[in-house]
Amino acid sequence: MIEMSRRRLLGMIGTVAGSTAMYNAMTAMGHAQPSSYSGPIQLDGAPQGTKILILGAGLAGMTAALEMRAAGYEVEVLEFREKAGGRCWTLRSGDTYTELGGATQNVDFADGNYINPGPWRLPHNHYAVIDYCRRLNVPLEPFVQTNYNAYVHRGDAFGGAPQRMKHILTDYRGHVSELLAKAVDQGKLDGMVTQEDREVLIESLRSFGVLNDKNAYVKSLQTSDYRGYDKQAGGGVGAAPIPSDPLDPSEVLQSRLWTMLATHETMNHHAPMFQPIGGMDGIAKGFEREVGDLITYNAKVVSLQQDDSGVTVTWEDTANGGATRTTTADYCVCTIPFSILGQIDHNLSSSLANVIWGMPYNGSTKVGLEFKRRFWEQDEDIYGGITYTDQAITQISYPSTGYLSDGPAVLLGGYTWRGADTFKFNAMQPAERIEWALRMGEKIHPQYREEFKAGVAVSWHKVPWVLGCSGIWEDRERDYEDAVAIDNRVVCAGEHLSYLPAWQEGAILSSLDAISRLHDKIING
Amino acid sequence: MKSRFLSVLAMAGLGTAPVFAQDDSGTEQFISPVSDEAMFEGGGGYTSTDGEELYNTFCAGCHMPAGEGASGAGEYPPLSGNPRLEFAAYPITIIVNGQGGMPGLGHLLSDEQVLEVTSYIQSDLGNDYAPDGTLQMVADTRPVEEGEVLAEHEVEEENVDPDREDGGGNETGVVRHRIPNSNFPILLAAEIPADATLVYLSGTVPQVVNPDAAEGSPERYGDTTAQTVSTLASIEQKLASIGLDMADVVKMQVYLVSPEGADAMDFAGFMEGYVRFFGTETQPELPTRSVFEVAGLANPSWLVEIEVVAVRP
The missing domain is CATH 1.20.1440.240 (de novo design (two linked rop proteins))
Known part of the structure; x- marks a missing residue:
């Protein structure tokens, strides 16, 4: 019998079954917290006049801005976009979005209708993001993940008829x-x-x-x-x-439709799930209400340099003809996605630079389709929830809001995640993506063509401010410590530096951890 | 390819409405660069082996339909007019293994598909390079899977290369490639890991070996051999002062002046001094090296100046 330490056992469980299994095992053994979030952080005693420069006004950046200002730091935020939120983003009626390559989509939805191209649902066990919604007065409503009356569908099962x-x-x-x-x-x-x-x-x-x-x-x-x-x-x-x-x-x-039952049972999809009322960017706006005065928009960072005395960031003021500007600070919290940071001139240490340059970003496509009426409710008694299909669109998610109302409504008509189909959608123009979503969706809902009104399609490799959807670790075990370590005066944060990639919870927890360590270093050396 | 309709370029900027064309029967026909049957068949993977079609349905998403690249907060580099595409090895490596934010795509494509798309971007998109890739090149570029049985040529290259030394006495991670079938005491190549600290020494010049000799006389600094020895000894001291030694040197540039009355630099004399410091029993490591004859150095008596680059262990 090999004697095995508890630590080694957990390590083996983690290796064989993944971190979720390890977490569950730890919980069962009574040694894990339910989450690394244990309520609002308290950072006290910031040295007077110490300035923190935050790069990026997504959720990680704005969390850092909110908490570090509260701690007494002087805080400045630079943001590439013209508004806050980053990937926490909603496209609604009247919005215009231009992707890389120049294709512009004018969102032609009815008033109040929207699509969340990025994150779109909040697990109730993502304690940090839920708590920030509470603190920032972002109203939530239930997001219906599981609907027993929605369909499961495969082209080769039951003659292609949705079940x-x-x-x-x-x-x-x-x-x-x-x-x-x-x-x-x-x-x-x-x-x-x-x-x-x-x-x-x-x-x-x-x-x-x-x-x-x-x-x-x-x-x-x-x-x-x-x-x-x-x-x-x-x-x-x-x-x-x-x-x-x-x-x-x-x-x-033989239908293999049972493969589509499992997602609902995973912890990140347990009921109840939530969504901000009116669009995911309600969270971005909630943060922006608190820290918007600290943010400089339209700032394209081109250089990040640090030495023993401070941090110097050079950026182009894209709202003013690209004029070059310089901002200095004592410390920097950098939430720029590594897909972008790897292309920026910086003098970060080689161990961190290697991880930055070595992190590929995955793609994802979302297609929002607006129909003239809620035929899924009126004809098929489907109120919210998700239909899964083996077609490239992978799913159709019905709106979890506005039930029974007359008039147009928007559903999520396609959501690809990595893989060849994501690259195929990425290589298409927006109108083509929408057309394919209609072609595939009409095999499940024959009403599609008749009722279609307008569509929006976002492919994340073509989103100018991130060039992808979320970071992929080539070897997280090997690189994680190097990536999250404070590098002299700079610490990086974001969903890519978490074990919850692509979830907003990962971005916030990463930021809270990064600024806690940075604060400790500033105070205690 | 069964059918090819209008170019996707024609569709840019048309807003959110799907684009249709009317065929003779009056039914709506979607405009697509790829036939319906081909787009999503094959369980979602790529089935085409046509380089252009693969480019249009895959690479063009980021590098754009005409290979012009794109620019946002970061860049997608243009492939059109890109001199790095002259030799297939470069694009093949990046397609298979990725680079920076670009994921490796080797798992989505067969060797043939990688080769076809490589040949396409070398010879189209405004490029006019002769495609020089081979299927073997693609296969060799793929990462070695754990437990994979290596082909014979790979075993030779990776595991039993007698001319390759990993590391060295100082555990720098440097890989020193010896010149095959040669005893000439320099390296074919030195491979420096990305996280190595490189140390560049300024050019070092000879020491006075005979202080009694008159300024400007050849005896004061000695001949090429003597000057090489005093220069390398000086380098050894400088390295020691910053915690390094000759074994850490990976690169050397040597500037020699033709001695008075001679037709050319005294290369043999230089080598005589050099081999006392490199490839010896006590200091077996070798650097990569270049030797140049120059018209003159800062002091007319100097025949030798040497620069070295070292890797900090």
Whole structure:
């Protein structure tokens, strides 16, 4: 027997199963905090007149600005864009967006309709971003991730016909439970299940899989109560419910539609999820209300230099003909994405420079489609939630707001994440991306063509201020410490320097950690 | 390719409305550079082996349809008129393994696809380089997977190269490549890791070896050999003063003046002094090196000046 330390065990769990498993194991062992966020940070005792320059007014940068000013620092923020928020961004009616290559989209949505091209949902267990929403008075509403009446769809399953998730979920669980219950009942698992557990296990499978007293998953009022009826229970004459037929077990298995059930169960998608009312940039605006006076917009950083006495940043004032300007400070919190920072002239140490230059950025495409009416609600009884498909669009997410209203509504008609399809969408012009989203979506909703009104398509490799969606670690184990370390007078922060890449929570937690360490260094040397 | 419609360029700036063309039957036909059947077939991967089509449906997203690149907070470098595309090895390496913010794309493309798109960008987009890539070049560029059985030529290169030394006495991470089949005491190449600290020494000149000799006389500094020895000894001292030694030297530039009355520099005399410091039993390391004959140095008596670059261990 090899003796194994607890630390090594956790390391192995982490290596084999990923950080989530390690986190869960640590929690079970009673040694993990629920989150590295433990409430608002208190940074006290900033030396008078110490200036912090923050590069980037996304969530990481504005978190740093808010907390460091509160600590007593003199704070200045430089931002490339004309507004705050970075990837926390909403496109709504009347907005104009020009991507790299020059294609301009004029958002032709009805008033109040919007699409979040970047982050779009907040897990309830992302404690930091939720707490900032609380502190910044950003009103939230539920974001419906899981909708049993939405579809799961594959072109090669059930003749390409979309299936209601409730049918696949219930039937898959029922058929699997039946097999397992029968195996247990026939003693085939006796080597693995004690006699004591056998009875309880069968009882639990009958409950879990909705099996009858013969351990069978069959057409019945009982199973229809989970998967839905042919005719639902009503009132008055002829109100008795009529049960529905479960799908064939083999067909359910072979359809592979069960692959689309898992996302809902992951911690980052557990109900309830939230969204800011009116668009994700509600969070950006909440921060901007607090720290907007510190931000210089339209500032394209071209050089970041530090020496023993301070930090000097050279930038182009793009609102004023690109005039070159210089800003100095005692310290710098740099939240510029590494895809950009790697191209900026800097004298950061070689260990940090290597990570900056070695971090590729992934792509992602989102397509917002506005339809003249809420046919998914009116015709198909789908209120929010997500339909998953094996087509390149991967999903259709119905709006979690404005239910039952008349008039146009916007759904997320495509959301690609890395991979070849993302590059294909990226190589298209916006109108082509929208057309492909319609072509794929109409296989699920035939109303698409008839009801289509307007669309917006954002491909993140073409977003001028970041050139990608989120940072990818080539070797996080090897590089992480170098990347997050304070480099003399500069510390980097952002979603790319977290274990929650592409989540706003990662950006905020990274920033809070970076400024806490920087503050400690300033105070204690 | 089954069909090719209008160029995607024609669509730029048309706002959010999808673009349609009417065909004879009156049904709407979408304008796409790639046929419907080809775009998303094959489980989402790239199936075409046409360099131009691969470029248009992949690379053009960032490097733009005419290879003109793009500029935002950062840049996508232009491929059009890019002299780095003269030799295929460079684009192949970047396509397969990525660079900076660009992800490695080797896992999305076959060797043939990488080669075809490389040949396309070398010879199109306003470039006129002769495509010189090979499938073998692409295969060799791919990262070695753990547990992968190496081909014979790779084993030779990577593992049993007798002319390659990893590290050195001082653990600098420097890889010193010896000249194959040669005992000439300089390196073919020195490979410096990106995180190495390089130290550049100013040019060092000879020391007076005979203080009794008259100023300006050849005896005062000695012949080329003597001047080489005193110069290298001086370099050794300077290095020691900053915590380095001769074994840390990776690069040397030598300037020799033709001695009075001679037709050319005394290269043999220089070598006689040089081999006392490099490739010896006690100091076996060698640097890369260049030797130049120059018309003169700052002092008319000097025949030798040497610059070195060292890597700090």
